[in-house]
Amino acid sequence: QVHLVESGGGLVQAGDSLRLSCAASGRSVGSHAMGWFRQDPGKEREFVAAITWNGAVTNYADSVKGRFTISKDNARNRVYLQMNALKPEDTAVYYCAANWIYSDLTSNTKNIWGEGTLVTVSS
Numbered sequence: 001q002v003h004l005v006e007s008g009g010g011l012v013q014a015g016d017s018l019r020l021s022c023a024a025s026g027r028s029v030g031s032h033a034m035g036w037f038r039q040d041p042g043k044e045r046e047f048v049a050a051i052t053w054n055g056a057v058t059n060y061a062d063s064v065k066g067r068f069t070i071s072k073d074n075a076r077n078r079v080y081l082q083m084n085a086l087k088p089e090d091t092a093v094y095y096c097a098a099n100w101i102y103s104d105l106t107s108n109t110k111n112i113w114g115e116g117t118l119v120t121v122s123s
Helices: 104-105
Strands: 003-007 010-013 018-025 033-039 046-051 058-060 068-073 076-083 093-097 117-120
Touching: 003 093, 010 046, 018 033, 018 117, 033 058, 033 068, 033 076, 033 104, 046 076, 046 104, 058 068, 093 104
Parallel strands: 010 117
Antiparallel strands: 003 018, 018 076, 033 046, 033 093, 046 058, 068 076, 093 117
């Protein structure tokens, strides 16, 4: 079983940058596709970014393309989300996700979740 712990959230101003980190532990964690989702209160959890187990392929939601970058460090069992040019609409709880299958990860099918970290962007 994979265990995920997010960190790096906080309160920033519009235009600022923030880097989220996800520490992964457990069996075969390096073989999992990893990703980030976010959720506003009262809304569904939405896909933000994903990366294959070897880092060869990445995908992003249209709303964050060009501003966010996902990366994976298998040696340290960590996944990062670099967020630049933050906007107030990026405010949400950000969740790290893991899945054996990349397409299942991006479609939010049986993902393994962390507990989330709150990002608040003030205008």
